[in-house]
Amino acid sequence: MLHVAIATRAFRRYSTYRAATLAGIFTNSVFGIIYSYAYLALWRANPTAGGYDAQDAVTYVWLGQALLMTIALWGGGTTDDLAERIRTGDVAIDLYRPVGLVGWYLAADLGRAAYHLLTRGFGPTVIGLVVFDIALPASPVAALAFAVSLVLAVVVSFAIRFLVASTAFWLLDQSGVKVMSGAFAIFFSGMMLPLVLFPGWLGTLARALPWASYVQVPADIWLGKHTGADLAAALGFQLVWAVVLLAASQGVLRLATRKVVVQGG
Amino acid sequence: MGEAAARHLRTYGQIAWLWIRAAWQYPTSFVLLAVGNGLITGLDFVGLWIMFAHLRDLAGFSLHEVALLYGSASLALAVADTAIGSVERIGTYIRTGRLDQMMTKPVPLLVQVCADQFTLRRLGRLTQAAAVFGWACTYVDWTPLRVLVAVSMLVSGALVFFGLFVGFSCVQFWTTDATEIANAFTYGGATVTQYPLSIFPREVLVGLTFVIPVAFVNWYPCLYLLGRSDPFGTPDAFQFASPVAGLVTGAAALLVWRTGVRHYTSTGS
Numbered sequence: 001m002l003h004v005a006i007a008t009r010a011f012r013r014y015s016t017y018r019a020a021t022l023a024g025i026f027t028n029s030v031f032g033i034i035y036s037y038a039y040l041a042l043w044r045a046n047p048t049a050g051g052y053d054a055q056d057a058v059t060y061v062w063l064g065q066a067l068l069m070t071i072a073l074w075g076g077g078t079t080d081d082l083a084e085r086i087r088t089g090d091v092a093i094d095l096y097r098p099v100g101l102v103g104w105y106l107a108a109d110l111g112r113a114a115y116h117l118l119t120r121g122f123g124p125t126v127i128g129l130v131v132f133d134i135a136l137p138a139s140p141v142a143a144l145a146f147a148v149s150l151v152l153a154v155v156v157s158f159a160i161r162f163l164v165a166s167t168a169f170w171l172l173d174q175s176g177v178k179v180m181s182g183a184f185a186i187f188f189s190g191m192m193l194p195l196v197l198f199p200g201w202l203g204t205l206a207r208a209l210p211w212a213s214y215v216q217v218p219a220d221i222w223l224g225k226h227t228g229a230d231l232a233a234a235l236g237f238q239l240v241w242a243v244v245l246l247a248a249s250q251g252v253l254r255l256a257t258r259k260v261v262v263q264g265g
Numbered sequence: 266m267g268e269a270a271a272r273h274l275r276t277y278g279q280i281a282w283l284w285i286r287a288a289w290q291y292p293t294s295f296v297l298l299a300v301g302n303g304l305i306t307g308l309d310f311v312g313l314w315i316m317f318a319h320l321r322d323l324a325g326f327s328l329h330e331v332a333l334l335y336g337s338a339s340l341a342l343a344v345a346d347t348a349i350g351s352v353e354r355i356g357t358y359i360r361t362g363r364l365d366q367m368m369t370k371p372v373p374l375l376v377q378v379c380a381d382q383f384t385l386r387r388l389g390r391l392t393q394a395a396a397v398f399g400w401a402c403t404y405v406d407w408t409p410l411r412v413l414v415a416v417s418m419l420v421s422g423a424l425v426f427f428g429l430f431v432g433f434s435c436v437q438f439w440t441t442d443a444t445e446i447a448n449a450f451t452y453g454g455a456t457v458t459q460y461p462l463s464i465f466p467r468e469v470l471v472g473l474t475f476v477i478p479v480a481f482v483n484w485y486p487c488l489y490l491l492g493r494s495d496p497f498g499t500p501d502a503f504q505f506a507s508p509v510a511g512l513v514t515g516a517a518a519l520l521v522w523r524t525g526v527r528h529y530t531s532t533g534s
Binding site for chain 2: 017018019020022023024026027030031034037038040041042045046049050171172173174175176177179180182183184186187192193197198199202
């Protein structure tokens with residue numbers, strides 16, 4: 001119950017900035033248009049690149065723009081608040097609370113993601129649908145699985161951002177690590193280019209790393225590239241990374257707490 | 266006039282140096298920021314390179330030709346962004362009242378805003394862009410006039426991006442909320458320049474020539490460097506018109522800036 005309350009308040013906090021949301025949707029759509037034309041040129045020259053057709057590719061572009069803020073690809077979200085509280089020392093108060101820190105911030109981030117999905121996710125998708133005739137989910141099963149995949153994507157992304165923010169316990173400032181992590185996220189999530197285009201070992205590596213959960217896996221589910229046991233495996237892949245990374249977050253926090261105590265708070 | 270400009274430049278340098286020393290207080294972050302930014306743009310180019318694993322050419326342009334387009338625009342953007350990137354944060358200065366503080370100081374506001382929180386993190390991007398541009402240049406059939414066009418392209422390109430960043434940041438004088446709209450034109454403009462503009466419909470090219478003139482950052486001059494005819498059949502004169510586009514954009518931005526500052530009434534806090 002408490003975590004639901006945290007999530008709804010985070011949702012409301014982000015929904016305060018209406019004009020910013022509209023501006024963001026506009027910007028996402030401009031980038032959607034640019035990338036659509038680039039991908040259309042690519043698939044015109046090679047109509048079966050990566051096993052996608054031109055409509056798959058353009059759909060992929062708009063899904064990417066829709067997911068950009070929802071999964072907080074660039075970093076940010078509630079974990080930025082955490083990093084700032086670590087830097088100022090306010091995190092000491094958070095640690096006194098009778099609630100787990102990871103659960104608290106995860107709930108808030110899910111509330112934030114829900115808001116961004118309904119606005120920054122929905123907006124560009126509609127524009128892509130109208131302007132570029134993107135594909136809808138391949139089947140009702142695909143739509144449902146996409147919803148599950150999306151939640152898992154946010155959780156994986158949250159855990160990575162939590163780990164990045166935690167580096168502030170040692171470095172005091174997360175910004176350097178955050179930029180590095182963002183660079184990897186953009187490249188290995190498939191945001192910059194679908195991972196299906198990555199050749200050889202680079203492709204195998206990219207599809208095994210947690211960032212594949214961000215865009216490539218949900219997009220492939222939407223496009224109906226995974227069915228049956230393959231679909232279960234795709235969701236399982238995300239689930240495994242979510243569990244592993246959340247456990248790592250918990251472990252790092254325990255280490256960091258010990259350090260805070262040693263410093264005398 | 267020249268003397269005043271030199272003085273402003275020196276002040277800019279002093280403020281910038283102050284911020285470099287401040288950033289160095291967190292050395293790990295300082296290094297990671299530079300490396301990370303280089304990595305982002307580096308991986309950007311790896312993306313283009315992977316695209317070409319599936320293609321012989323993109324809308325008629327080979328990899329080294331696209332690299333020339335990419336490298337030149339990226340270099341111009343990196344120079345502009347290093348010099349005046351902080352102007353994007355003007356909304357924060359308005360909200361926190363720092364802009365009022367700056368206005369009381371005997372240094373032009375634009376110089377202060379641009380130099381504030383100066384960061385060398387873009388060194389990574391600068392290095393990466395220079396490397397790609399250098400590599401692409403080895404494929405160009407150089408003549409004295411082409412060297413001249415190349416140099417003017419880089420200077421004018423930086424000027425166009427300067428104009429876009431300063432101009433669109435001024436949106437924040439009127440709204441402190443919808444600032445992200447500027448990104449569509451600044452970073453959107455930068456992204457467009459990574460590709461041969463022949464991938465877009467003609468209407469887009471017209472917009473990128475006369476409204477947001479990023480086509481002059483690299484597209485037109487690179488057509489000349491590569492000795493290619495314009496796929497859209499625009500006049501050849503455009504291939505030499507980058508300096509005009511740079512000066513017009515820069516002047517327009519300064520005008521918008523002045524209007525913005527005059528319109529500005531403090532938040533009162």
